[in-house]
Amino acid sequence: MKKLLLSAFILASALLNTASAQLSQGGTPYSFSHTEAKAAFQTVTMPSFDLDALKAQDAINDQSKGPFRFGYNHFVDFNLANSGSWTTLANGDRLWKLGITCTNAQTINLAFDDFFMPNGASLFVYNGSGDFVIGAFTNVNNQEDKAFATDLIPGENIVLEYYEPAQVVNLGRINLFRVTHGYRGVVDYVKSFGNSGSCQVNVNCPTGTNWQNEKKSVVCLVSGGSEFCTGALVNDVPQDGKPYILTANHCGSSGFNTWVFRFNWEAPTCSNPGSSPSTTQSLTGGVQRASSANSDFSLVEITGGLSNGTIPASYGTYFSGWSNINTPATTATGIHHPSGDIKKISVAANSCTSVSWTGTPANSHWQVGLWTTGCTEPGSSGSPLYDQNHRIVGQLHGGPSQCGNTGSNMVDSYGKFAMSWLGGGTNTTQLKHWLDPLGTNTTGTLNGFNPNSSVGIADNNEIIPTFNIYPNPSNGLFNLASNLTFPQTVSVKIINLLGKIVSEKIYTTISNGIYSIDLTKEANGLYFVQITTATEKIVKKINIVR
Numbered sequence: 001m002k003k004l005l006l007s008a009f010i011l012a013s014a015l016l017n018t019a020s021a022q023l024s025q026g027g028t029p030y031s032f033s034h035t036e037a038k039a040a041f042q043t044v045t046m047p048s049f050d051l052d053a054l055k056a057q058d059a060i061n062d063q064s065k066g067p068f069r070f071g072y073n074h075f076v077d078f079n080l081a082n083s084g085s086w087t088t089l090a091n092g093d094r095l096w097k098l099g100i101t102c103t104n105a106q107t108i109n110l111a112f113d114d115f116f117m118p119n120g121a122s123l124f125v126y127n128g129s130g131d132f133v134i135g136a137f138t139n140v141n142n143q144e145d146k147a148f149a150t151d152l153i154p155g156e157n158i159v160l161e162y163y164e165p166a167q168v169v170n171l172g173r174i175n176l177f178r179v180t181h182g183y184r185g186v187v188d189y190v191k192s193f194g195n196s197g198s199c200q201v202n203v204n205c206p207t208g209t210n211w212q213n214e215k216k217s218v219v220c221l222v223s224g225g226s227e228f229c230t231g232a233l234v235n236d237v238p239q240d241g242k243p244y245i246l247t248a249n250h251c252g253s254s255g256f257n258t259w260v261f262r263f264n265w266e267a268p269t270c271s272n273p274g275s276s277p278s279t280t281q282s283l284t285g286g287v288q289r290a291s292s293a294n295s296d297f298s299l300v301e302i303t304g305g306l307s308n309g310t311i312p313a314s315y316g317t318y319f320s321g322w323s324n325i326n327t328p329a330t331t332a333t334g335i336h337h338p339s340g341d342i343k344k345i346s347v348a349a350n351s352c353t354s355v356s357w358t359g360t361p362a363n364s365h366w367q368v369g370l371w372t373t374g375c376t377e378p379g380s381s382g383s384p385l386y387d388q389n390h391r392i393v394g395q396l397h398g399g400p401s402q403c404g405n406t407g408s409n410m411v412d413s414y415g416k417f418a419m420s421w422l423g424g425g426t427n428t429t430q431l432k433h434w435l436d437p438l439g440t441n442t443t444g445t446l447n448g449f450n451p452n453s454s455v456g457i458a459d460n461n462e463i464i465p466t467f468n469i470y471p472n473p474s475n476g477l478f479n480l481a482s483n484l485t486f487p488q489t490v491s492v493k494i495i496n497l498l499g500k501i502v503s504e505k506i507y508t509t510i511s512n513g514i515y516s517i518d519l520t521k522e523a524n525g526l527y528f529v530q531i532t533t534a535t536e537k538i539v540k541k542i543n544i545v546r
Contacts, residue, residue, distance in 0.1 A: 025122070025135075025136045025137075025138050025140065026135075026136065027122070027124075027135070027136045028133070029124040029126060029133065029135070029161045029163075030095055030161065030163045031095065031097070031161060032130065034089075036087070036089055036090060037087055037089065037095050039085070039087050040085070041084060041085035041097035041098065041099060041159075042083065042084050042085045042097075042098060042099065043098075043099030043100070043101060043157075044078070044083065044098070044099065044100055044101070045100075045101040045102075045103065046074045046076075046100065046101065046102045046103075046179055046181060047074070048103070049072050049181075051072075051183060054069070054072060054183070055184070057069075058184070069226050069227075070182055070183070070184055070226055071107070071109070071180040071181055071182040071183060071225060071226040072180070072181045072183055073178055073179075073180050073181075073224075073225055073226065074102075074178070074179040074180070074181060075177060075178055076176055076177060076178070076179055077175070077176075077177065078098060078175070078176040079114070079173070079174060079175040079176070080096055080162070080172065080173070080174050083098050083176075084096050084097055084098030084160070085097055085098070091166065092166030092169075093163065093164065093165050093166050094163075094164045094166075094169060095161065095162070095163055095164070096160075096161070096162040096164070096174075097159060097160065097161050097162075098159070098160045099128075099157065099158070099159050099160075100157070100158050100159075100160070100179060101156060101157050102156050102179065102181040103156055104156055104183075105155070105156040105181045105182055105183065106154070106155075106156075106182045106183065106184070107152040107153060107154055107155070107180075107182030108152070108153050108155070108156070108158050108179065108180065108181065108182065109149070109150050109151060109152045109153060109180045109182070109225055110125065110149065110150045110158075110160075110176055110178065110179060110180070111147075111148070111149040111150075111176070111177060111178035111180075111225055111255075111258040112146075112147060112148040112149065112174060112175055112176055112177065112258075113146065113147055113175055113177040114146045114173050114174070114175035115141070115142070115143070115146055115147060115148035115173065115174060115175070116142055116146060116171075116172060116173040116174075117137065117138050117139045117141065117142055117172060118139065118164075118168035118171040118172050119139055119168060120164075120165040120167070120168055121138065121139070121162070121163060121164045121165065121168055121171075121172045122135065122136035122137065122138050122162070122163050123135055123136065123137045123138075123160065123161070123162045123163075123174065124136055124137075124160075124161045124163075125150055125153060125158060125159070125160050125161075126153075126158065126159055126161070127153055127154060127155040127157060127158055127159075128155055128156075128157030128158065128159070129155070132153060132154060132155070134150060134151065134153065140305065141284070141304065141305060143257065143284075143285045143303055143304045144303065145257050145285075145287075145303075146173070147257035147258055147285055147304075148258070148284055148285070148304070149222075149225070149258035149259070149260055149284050149285075150284075151222070151260055151262075151282060152182060160174070160176075162174060178225055178258075180225040180226055196338040196339040196340075196341035196344065196377055197338065197339070197375070197377055197402060197403030197404075198403055199374055199375060199403035199404075200338055200341070200344040200346075200374050200375075200377075200403065201344055201345055201346070201373055201374045202266065202267045202269075202270055202271070202272065202342065202343070202344060202345075203215045203266050203267075203335060203343040203344060203345045204266060204267055204268060204269055204270055205270035205345070206270070207345050207347060207373055207374075208335075208345045210390075211333060211335065211345060211386075211390070213318045213390075213448055213450065214232075214318065214320050214335060214384075214386060214390060214448065215266065215318075215335055215343060215345070216233075216263075216264075216316055216317050216318035217232040217233040217234070217317065217318050217319060217320040217335075217384070217448075218230060218231070218232050218335045218336065218337075218343060218383065218384065219231050219232065219233070219245065219261045219262055219263050220261075220262040220265055220337045220340070220379075221245070221247060221251060221252075221259060221260070221261060221262075221382065222259060222260035222261075222262065223251060223252035223255065223256075223259050224252060224254075224255050224258075225258070227251070227252060228337075228340055228379055229247055229248060229251035229252075229379065229381045229382040229383075230247065230336045230337045230379065230380055230381060230382050230383035230396070231245040231246060231247030231251075231261075231300070231382050231383070231395075232245065232246050232247075232320050232335075232383070232384040232392065232395075233245060233246075233311070233317055233318065233319045233320060234246040234299075234319060234320055234322060234384075234392060234435065235319035235320060235321050235322065235435075235446055235447070235448055235449045236319075236434065236435045236436070236437065236446075237435060237436045237437070237438065237440060237446060237538075237539045238437065238438070238528065238539055238540070238541045239319075239449045239540060239541065240309075240310075240541050241309065241310030241311070241319065241449070241451045242301065242309070242310070243301060243302035243306065243309075243310055243311050244289070244299055244300070244301055244434060244435070245261065245286070245299070245300045245301070245302060246297065246298075246299055246382075246384065246392065246395055246431075247297075247298050247300065247381075247382030247395060248296050248297065248298060248381045248382035248395050248396060248397060248415070249291045249292065249293050249296045249297055249298045249415075250296060250381065250397070251298060251381055251382045252298070253291075256285075256286045256287055256288050256300055257285050257286065257287065257303070257304075258284065258285070259284070259285070259286045259300070260282050260283070260284050261282055261283045261284075261286070261302055262281075262282040263281045263282065263283075263311075263315050263317065264281055264315065264316070265337070265342055265343060266342050266343035267342050267343075272342075281314070281315050283302055283304055283305040283306075283311070284304045284305065285302065285303045285304025285305070286300045286301055286302045286303055286304070287300065287301050287303055288300050288301075289301050289428070289434050290423065290427065290428050290429060290430055290431060290433070290434060291428070291429065292420060292423045292424055292429045292430070293359075293360070294360055294361055294364055294415075294419065294423070294424070295360070295364050295365070295394075295415035295416050295419040295420045295423070296357070296360070296365075296395070296397040296415040297395055297415050297417075297420040297423075297431070298382070299431060299434055301434075310451060311451075313451070313452055316452065317451065317452075318448060318449070318450050319448060319449040319450075319451070320384060320386070320390075320391070320392050320448050321390065321391045321392065321445065321446050321447040321448040321449070322391050322392040322393070322417055322435075322445065322446055323387060323389070323391040323392070323393050323417065323418070323444070323445045324417055324418045324421040324431075324432075324443065324444065324445075325418060325443075325444060325445065326354075326416065326418040326419075328351050328352040328353060328354065328366065329351065329352045329366070329385075329386075329387035329388055329393055330350075330351050330387075330388050331347070331348065331349050331350065331351075331387070331388045332347070332348040332352055332366070332368045332369075332385055332386065332387065332388075332393075333345065333346070333347050333348075333385070333386045334346040334347075334368075334374075334376060334380070334383055334384070334385050334386070334396065334412075335383060335384060335386070336376055336379070336380035336383030336396070337379050337380065337383070338375075338376060338377035338378075338379055338380050339377045339378060339379045340379045341379075344374060345373075345374065346371055346373055346374030346375055346376060347371070347372055347373040347374065348368035348369050348370060348371050348372060349372040349373075350369035350370060350372070351369050352366040352367060352368055352369055352385075352393075353366070353367050353369060354366065354367075354416075355367040355413060357397050357398060357413045357415075358398075360397075360415075361419075363416075364415065364416060364419050365394070365397060365413040365414060365415055365416060366385065366393060366394045366413070366414045366416055367399075367411050367412070367413045367414075368385070368411055368412055368414070369411070370407075370408075370410050370411060371401055371410045371411070371412075375401035375402060375403060375405070375410060375412070376396060376399065376401055376412050377402060377403075380396050381396050381397075381398070382395050382396060383395065383396045385414040389445070390447075390448065391445055391446075391447070391448075392417055393414070393416065393417050393418070394414030394415050394416050394417050395414055395415055395417075396412060396413075396414050397412075397413050397414060397415050398412065398413060399411055399412030399413050400412075417431070436539075438495070438528060438530070438539055440530060440537045440538075440539050444536050445536075466482070466483050466484065466531075466533075466536065466538065467480060467481065467482055467483065467531050467538055467540070468480075468481040468483075469481070469517070469529060469540055469542055472542050472543060473542070473543035473544065473545040474542075474543075474544065474545070475520065475544070475545070475546050476518065476519040476520035476521075476522060476544050476546070477516065477517070477518060477519070477520060478516070478517040478519065478542060479514050479515070479516060479517070480492065480514065480515045480516070480517055480529075480531075481513075481514050482510055482513055482514070482515065484510065484533070487509045487510065488509075488510065488533055489506065489507065489508050489509075489510070489533075490506070490507045490510040490531060490532065490533050491504070491505075491506050491507075491530075491531070491532040492504070492505050492506075492507065492517070492529065492530070492531055493529070493530040493532075494517070494519060494522075494527050494528070494529055494530075495527065495528045495529075495530060496522075496525070496527055496528075497525065497526055497527075502519075502522055502527070503517075503519065503522075517529075519542075519544060522544060523544070524544050524545055524546055525543070525544060526541060526542070526543050527541070527542050527543075527544065528540070528541055528542075529541075529542055
């Protein structure tokens with residue numbers, strides 16, 4: 001089983017250069033520039049724990065490539081009423097501060113089970129010296145389930161500072177339930193930023209030239225405050241930007257509402273930079289929609305920090321396409337975060353084979369046919385495997401590959417997307433229910449989706465879609481652009497949100513060209529276009545706005 005082998009020191013080093021990485025509004029804590037807010041405040045020291053016992057356990061767990069534990073979780077109950085210190089400012093606004101010390105910690109990270117920022121309120125978290133600050137966290141960070149979490153903060157001392165305007169006094173809620181003491185890192189493993197295996201290749205090297213869309217899907221996952229994996233944004237049939245992350249089932253079974261999803265952690269060029277890239281962005285909070293141990297898949301929907309129901313456009317994301325056809329890829333490509341390092345790309349320039357993995361059904365996994373460029377490492381778990389057509393066919397479960405290995409030890413096994421599609425036959429054990437919500441019974445492939453590109457124009461290096469519809473939104477007049485390689489019969493149905501077919505047309509000799517769809521008599525709103533050919537069924541979403 002592949003899990004992230006990541007030192008707390010690595011991530012702390014990275015964050016020192018990306019203090020604004022988490023979705024936040026920026027700015028400076030009020031107390032940094034106002035004398036009236038510099039009063040003394042309560043500091044709580046976390047209790048000691050048996051570090052030697054934990055390290056002894058780690059030494060055993062790490063041999064089996066099990067979960068890498070870099071921190072010790074203190075479970076607490078700190079909130080605005082029972083902890084910290086309040087200061088009432090001259091204008092009636094209020095400021096709350098709480099200090100937390102984890103003696104000898106390399107990093108500290110936090111999780112909240114009741115987090116609500118009223119309009120105008122803000123929370124900052126910074127280290128004891130004040131030279132590393134994250135925030136401001138505001139009402140933009142509110143989640144429906146009231147959960148929230150922070151990325152790692154370097155050092156053994158941190159301060160939480162909450163600012164509350166007079167007009168919203170007593171409306172904010174902060175309840176801290178977990179403080180993670182990061183206790184091991186570079187001392188235990190001679191690892192640092194940019195120091196995954198020597199055979200690993202940065203995603204922006206020539207090997208990754210034709211994978212610049214897909215790389216935007218791949219994220220580093222932080223689960224449980226102390227475990228790390230890789231995942232990828234995956235497209236759905238409506239292509240509506242629903243923020244689904246495909247990863248491995250063994251990457252976590254609970255606490256999804258405090259997961260952190262880190263995007264764009266990569267070197268800008270082929271060479272390793274001297275310090276961590278500053279373009280990293282992250283979101284907090286998710287919910288697991290489906291999972292199955294048989295193919296080791298987990299589908300998690302990001303719920304926190306979204307913009308109009310999807311990832312903020314500034315993140316420049318891409319939703320990878322997929323194939324649920326049980327046919328081995330002739331070549332395979334993996335994009336991942338080995339050992340928690342910046343994004344890498346690996347290639348197996350030969351066919352995959354159908355295998356099982358320990359404890360899984362026969363033929364439930366794809367085994368790459370020997371890595372020819374790079375490989376995977378702990379931390380690559382859950383990362384996507386792409387076929388020769390740039391479509392996801394599986395996610396990493398495990399394997400023996402590592403830099404320096406040769407022959408049969410340079411392989412890895414990925415849970416099949418084709419098996420995960422129907423999974424255990426229920427909504428919570430399959431991909432189909434979530435990625436094909438209209439039940440079009442799509443059996444085949446779906447290309448990737450770039451939510452930030454012009455409708456009707458394929459992205460560079462992406463297979464040109466069979467059909468595009470534009471303009472979208474429109475006043476009711478749409479163009480259907482066809483990219484069929486030969487004339488054939490095509491059925492086009494327009495379905496409203498109640499499931500009623502409002503228009504249906506059959507084209508008997510449709511080929512390359514542009515065809516009109518007239519919906520000017522229909523009401524404003526969202527509709528689905530179901531396009532059926534002899535070989536595929538496609539569903540697209542359109543919007544009538546007048």
